[in-house]
Amino acid sequence: MIAHNFEYTVATSLGEAVNLLQKHGGRAKIVAGGHSLIPMMKLRLAAPEFLIDIGRIPELSYVNKENGKIRIGALTTHYVIETSDAVARGCHALADAAGLIGDVQVRNKGTIGGSLSHADPAADYPASILALDATIVALGPKGERQIPASKFFVDMLTTALEPNEIVREIQIPLRSGRTGSAYLKMAQKASGFAICGAAAVVELDGSGRLSNVGIGITGVGNHAFRATDTEKALNGQKPAPDLLKKACESAGKGIIALDDIHASANYRLDLARVFSRRALEAAIERAG
Amino acid sequence: MHVKIRINGKPYEKDIDPRLLLTHFIRDLAGLTGTHIGCETSICGACTVLANGLAVKSCTMFAVQADGVDVVTIEGMARDGQLHPLQESFWEEHGLQCGYCTPGMIMCAHQLLARNTAPTDTEIRDALGGNLCRCTGYQNIVAAVRSAAGKLKREPRIAAGD
Ligand SMILES: Cc1cc2nc3c(=O)[nH]c(=O)nc-3n(C[C@H](O)[C@H](O)[C@H](O)COP(=O)(O)OP(=O)(O)OC[C@H]3O[C@@H](n4cnc5c(N)ncnc54)[C@H](O)[C@@H]3O)c2cc1C
Ligand code: FES
Ligand code: FES
Numbered sequence: 459m460i461a462h463n464f465e466y467t468v469a470t471s472l473g474e475a476v477n478l479l480q481k482h483g484g485r486a487k488i489v490a491g492g493h494s495l496i497p498m499m500k501l502r503l504a505a506p507e508f509l510i511d512i513g514r515i516p517e518l519s520y521v522n523k524e525n526g527k528i529r530i531g532a533l534t535t536h537y538v539i540e541t542s543d544a545v546a547r548g549c550h551a552l553a554d555a556a557g558l559i560g561d562v563q564v565r566n567k568g569t570i571g572g573s574l575s576h577a578d579p580a581a582d583y584p585a586s587i588l589a590l591d592a593t594i595v596a597l598g599p600k601g602e603r604q605i606p607a608s609k610f611f612v613d614m615l616t617t618a619l620e621p622n623e624i625v626r627e628i629q630i631p632l633r634s635g636r637t638g639s640a641y642l643k644m645a646q647k648a649s650g651f652a653i654c655g656a657a658a659v660v661e662l663d664g665s666g667r668l669s670n671v672g673i674g675i676t677g678v679g680n681h682a683f684r685a686t687d688t689e690k691a692l693n694g695q696k697p698a699p700d701l702l703k704k705a706c707e708s709a710g711k712g713i714i715a716l717d718d719i720h721a722s723a724n725y726r727l728d729l730a731r732v733f734s735r736r737a738l739e740a741a742i743e744r745a746g
Numbered sequence: 747m748h749v750k751i752r753i754n755g756k757p758y759e760k761d762i763d764p765r766l767l768l769t770h771f772i773r774d775l776a777g778l779t780g781t782h783i784g785c786e787t788s789i790c791g792a793c794t795v796l797a798n799g800l801a802v803k804s805c806t807m808f809a810v811q812a813d814g815v816d817v818v819t820i821e822g823m824a825r826d827g828q829l830h831p832l833q834e835s836f837w838e839e840h841g842l843q844c845g846y847c848t849p850g851m852i853m854c855a856h857q858l859l860a861r862n863t864a865p866t867d868t869e870i871r872d873a874l875g876g877n878l879c880r881c882t883g884y885q886n887i888v889a890a891v892r893s894a895a896g897k898l899k900r901e902p903r904i905a906a907g908d
Contacts, residue, residue, distance in 0.1 A: 459786045466747060466764035466810045489811075496806050497788055499765075509764065511811060537800075561876025562854065563791060566800040567807070648789075 461499035464509045472597050472624055475512050479622045480599055482508045488624060489513060490533055490572035493564055512624065518571075521545060526632050532571025532625040537562070539570060549590050549630045550744060551639035551657040551737075555582040558643055560650050571625040574610070577617045577681060579716065580651035584611055584682030586641045588674030589657040592630045598623035611681040633670070636662040638744030642737050643677070644729055646720050652677035653721045654729035656709075658737035660697075662745050668692045673734050678715050678726045685709040685734055697742050702735050709734040749813040753778060754822030754907035764810045768802075769793045771809035772819060780820035780849050784878070791877030794850035795819050796907075801857040803876070820849035822907020823856070830905050831897040832856060832890070841890030843881035850877050855891045856905065859898060867892065 469475035469488075479486055486508035489495050498504040512518070518533035521542045528548045530539065539545050539556035546553045559565055559573075559582050573583050574594060584607075587594075592607045599622050610618050619625070643655035659672040671689045676682040691705035710730035715723035750759045751771065758776045772781045772795065781804060784792030788806040795804045796818040823830040832852050835841065842848045851874060858865055858873035865873065870891045871884070879887060 460767075461765045461808075463763060463765050466808070492808070492811065493788070493806060496808065500786070509808075513811065561791070562857070562873055563794055563801050563803045563876045564788070567802055 459500040461496070462502055462505035464499075464506055466509050466511065468511045468514055471515060472512065472518070472626055475510050475624055476597055476599060476622055478508070478510045479624070484621065486510055491535065491568040492572075493560075493568040494572060494576040494578065513569075518626070519569075523548060523632070528630045528632060530570055530628045530630070532627060533569050534571075536560075536565035536568050536570070536573075540565060548632050549586070549639060549659075551586040551589060551641040551659060551741070552583070552630065554641035555586045555643075555655070555657065558582055558641070558645070558650075558655075570628055574628070575617060575619060575625055577611055577615050578651070579614050579680055579682070580646070580653070580655075580677045581682075582641070582643060582652055582655055582676065585652075585655045585657040585674035585676040586639070587628070588682055588684050589641075589659045589672035590630050590639065590674075591659075591672060592628055594625055595627040595629065596620075596623040597626045602626070604629075608684065611683075614680045616681070633659070633661055636745045638741045638746070639672075640737050640740035640744060642733055642740065644733065654678050654726055654733050656730065656733035656737040658734065658741040660692075660738065660741045660745055662697075662742070665696075667694055667696055668742075669694065671738075673709065673737070675709060675730050675734060678710055678730045679713045680716070683713060685711075685730070687711050688734060692738075697738075702738050706731045706735040706738070747810055747813075749810055751776075751809065751812050751815060751817060753817045753819060755816075762809055764808060766809045767805055768795070768797075768807040768809045768812050768817075769804035771812070772804060772817070778819050778821050782846055782849055784846065784850075789878070790847070791850040791854060791874075792847050794853045794877065796853055796857060799857070799860070801854045818853070818856075818905065818907035820852060823852065823905045825903075825906035830856075831901075831903060832859070832894040835890040835894035835897065836887075839886050839890040839893055841882065841887045847877060847879040847881075851879065851887055855894065858891070859895055863899060864895060865891070 487506035639659040687708035717723035784790035
């Protein structure tokens, strides 16, 4: 399995990479961890003439906590996110997702920026990114732009990024008080990708009522989405098993579910109900 | 493109096509055929090597991406003619039958023991989740890694290529 030949350039900064993308138009692609793009190139599903490697820009791999946010550089690998204390404390659902991706070798190479930009409908991060209300910071020829997660995932393998834009950072707002989050998935046995993955974030107020509930679901539709009806049914309520079960009935409402050899559309929608409930239970337990 | 890749401490300088996979560089240009190609589709882990200390599937990396990188392969485990404790334990615990998956298993286990000196069986299984074996049924592979962890604890040792 040999890829189509290409010209290879190592970018030393994101600005340089943006310029190179502009120069080569649609004939160039950037590579970060390469764990989505290289398999596609080997299958010749992708055949860029120019490959621009951003994987060696060291200052793009970091997890920082500042000004009420966790900031994660686009090149931060799944392994670093999985094992980051700051991520586990501030946004556990993201650490859960990172740790459930593929296998150790994939997690050593794959990056969060690459995964979000690739926007595989069965990728793990998007559910957590949506539930946590993250912001994606992208650099393009006209400068920097902030894209809310809710606007980022547009369709299968399609994001709100312009062709010459590159993700620079992911920002996750930190919540205060009693709060918890979790991500759980049902994996396709051979590939490890999500047949359904659900992330939940909750806050509990002084009287133990739920507020600012966020639920993201991946693997079920053409792209990850938020279960807004379920969120609405939970805000202001005290968590109880019956309430969670009932609220999660609408977790996949209005979604045209994927239907393939791995799972039927109905089964996926059922998994959306079950996994959003389980993710909520885990998030509430972590909120303590 | 001109690249310089250090494998097991020895530099290999070659002019290559950018599309050449790291695994082919290691096997065909450096002549180190201990690294196996199983699936060529990032699934089986037979091609696992360490790149700057990280276990990676060398079929899912272009050799140009490893320019200037330190690579360790199974040939870099034994030192001064003495097997590494992981190799010894695979032998003693019958952690292999045909041996096709073994180099990848050992390289991945090597990274595990660098990160976690006393892994539980669950942690061993999780760390080797990206490595498939069609022969052993995995039990003896887990036993081999467990035994190697014990040996390394009693007598720490680094691999020749580290
Ligand atoms: C065996 C295997 C199992 C896997 N299992 C899972 C799994 O269970 N769950 C899961 O979620 N994923 C899984 N993956 C995918 C993995 O997580 C990839 O690492 C990830 O999807 C892509 O990240 P990357 O850094 O490797 O991106 P690359 O492959 O380098 O790039 C992917 C795409 O994004 C673009 N891109 C990269 N970085 C940026 C950026 N900063 N800004 C804009 N565009 C960018 C590239 O041009 C390319 O089009 C698996 C992959 C493999 C090989
Ligand atoms: S040959 Fe590389 S993972 Fe199978
Ligand atoms: S020993 Fe034969 S594949 Fe593992």
